[in-house]
Amino acid sequence: MEVTGHISGEDVPRRSASIWDVARVAGVSQQTVSRVINGKGRVSAETRAKVLRVIEELGYRPNKLARMLAGGPVRSVTVLTSDTSLYGAAATLRGMEEAARTAGFSVGISVLEPGSGQRDVAERLNRPGEAVMVIAYDDAGVRALASLPPDVPMAAAVERRPGAEAPDPWQVWLDDRAAAAHATRYLLSLGHRTVHYVAIPSSTSDLPQRTQGWADALRAAGRPLPEPLHGGWSPRSGYLAVRPLAADPSVTAILCGNDDLALGVMRAAREAGRHIPGDLSVVGFDDSPPAAYLNPSLTTVRLDFEGLGRACFGLLHRRLDPQNAPAVPAWSEPELIVRESSAPAPGSTF
Amino acid sequence: MEVTGHISGEDVPRRSASIWDVARVAGVSQQTVSRVINGKGRVSAETRAKVLRVIEELGYRPNKLARMLAGGPVRSVTVLTSDTSLYGAAATLRGMEEAARTAGFSVGISVLEPGSGQRDVAERLNRPGEAVMVIAYDDAGVRALASLPPDVPMAAAVERRPGAEAPDPWQVWLDDRAAAAHATRYLLSLGHRTVHYVAIPSSTSDLPQRTQGWADALRAAGRPLPEPLHGGWSPRSGYLAVRPLAADPSVTAILCGNDDLALGVMRAAREAGRHIPGDLSVVGFDDSPPAAYLNPSLTTVRLDFEGLGRACFGLLHRRLDPQNAPAVPAWSEPELIVRESSAPAPGSTF
């Protein structure tokens, strides 16, 4: 047999270096290596240099698992969310991540399945007591929030629960209700007799915030309150929800629970031969990136999801470390962005 | 001082129960509890029942960290991806998750920052040797893939590297090149003299697959090859990239690197007074959910990202457990979906 061993047997370590290997090679105690890594406790410059050199040499990387197990500093958060392809959740997530990363936290994400139970949620935590953020805009998120063990340090971005008198101090939300009311009043001000509403799925058993705001405004103005239409999250669901009404000339203004629904609604209306905004005004919710480029461009409520996500992390940070965490950053209130999809009611004198 | 202690001192465990607590209360050894939990080794039905009861009582939940540290079965994957708000990445992620969850793996996600370096990627792994999937459609993803330590078991969804003779067996991809060529030939067949292209950012230093496919088709047909336009990922970037050309009547067909770009392109064209598809045909890439509902609805290349994600996990699974992992599922090839945004060239006799 030829001697080829020394080529492939190039001293490849079977398993990556541990803190002990570094200590051994550097000729110091394992504890000293730990000190160098964490910058805690005083170590002579010389020793530190040597240790760092060996770390480089061996390609040593600390094992997070072990560190956490041993009760090291937390510095990590898990975000529980469902369906990252929805704009609101994705944008909130971005805000959370940015803030967490900036504060030196590493962030992991775990996606909730629609059918996930209580047991399942607990299962996702690496260890009891891990820090968690929840994006609870839909049913799965709300359930996850509810089934989180009470001892875990957490903060959540939620749809505000209607009538919550003493809101959980570890939750943040946008004032969807006021925003929906504002958008509705805007449409009424254009001369529309009433406004129809296509709802996104509710995260609560009660009326969702956006639906309530819409109803608030209609009631306050003494206008007829149509039955809300039930959409999902997708353009397709908006299309299907509105198709039965699309041709009805008495329907002149539709508010949608999100921009994707609005897209489907506009298509259903066009297919029914109606012109937007001439015959029908459509207003969305979210101001997602495509909204400004649609045809017609979409009047919509801009929501500061990223800011909300940053604030949510701010809350968590203060909870974990009340002494040193900076103040929770503010976020923007919802704002109506008027574009091409809304106009005075047909036949109105505006 | 009044005696209120027994009210608040309600025996609340300061820290959650460990396997030892269960063992102690159940009057068995800690190992027996482990056996019950994992269903390994024989335990008498009686003992098992008692242990389970105590587990329930104490609300005991195993600590994943400790389990992993101790070398327990892996059953967990981390997905590295950048920007989950892009349709392609989000859909791939969904496929990966579904497949992994189905196979009994828990999946965590870590989002790559655009500027993340080599060191940073290694940092995200909980322990050396953790199983990883990478979604490498953009620069950050490709860099992460490259800087992954060679010993980690991984699989990746990638844009195919041009000219890769021996493709990595742990990678999956869609044939973007052929799909782009097909879409381009389709436009030429409608009588367009040539086709312009708005590119998404490249993940490689070489020409991206979609750009190549487009060029392939043009060259094969002996048509002029315009300089590709460089877009980003957003509708806005498509809008900005095309605006300079939008009014040019010699531009009658534009292929876009994704649907969002196409949205921006269509708007730029309309603002320049051009009618779609009468004056200008626009074709997208991805067939994202909104595509069918746009005005006009978008002709686009449907890409099976979810299937690709499932296949990617299949690959990883076989790598981790060649004996028992099922065959890697197939995924669909790209398919051109013709809708309203494309039509015969103006003045053509088709």
Place this chain on the structure above:
DNA sequence: CTGAAAGCGCTAACAT
């Protein structure tokens, strides 16, 4: 400044 010892919660290998 540095080292030794104990233990985080769990599983795998040996006992019995």
Place this chain on the structure above:
DNA sequence: ATGTTAGCGCTTTCAG
């Protein structure tokens, strides 16, 4: 069928 013994890789004590 169950218990005992080692670690996994790290961070806290506590001693020098």
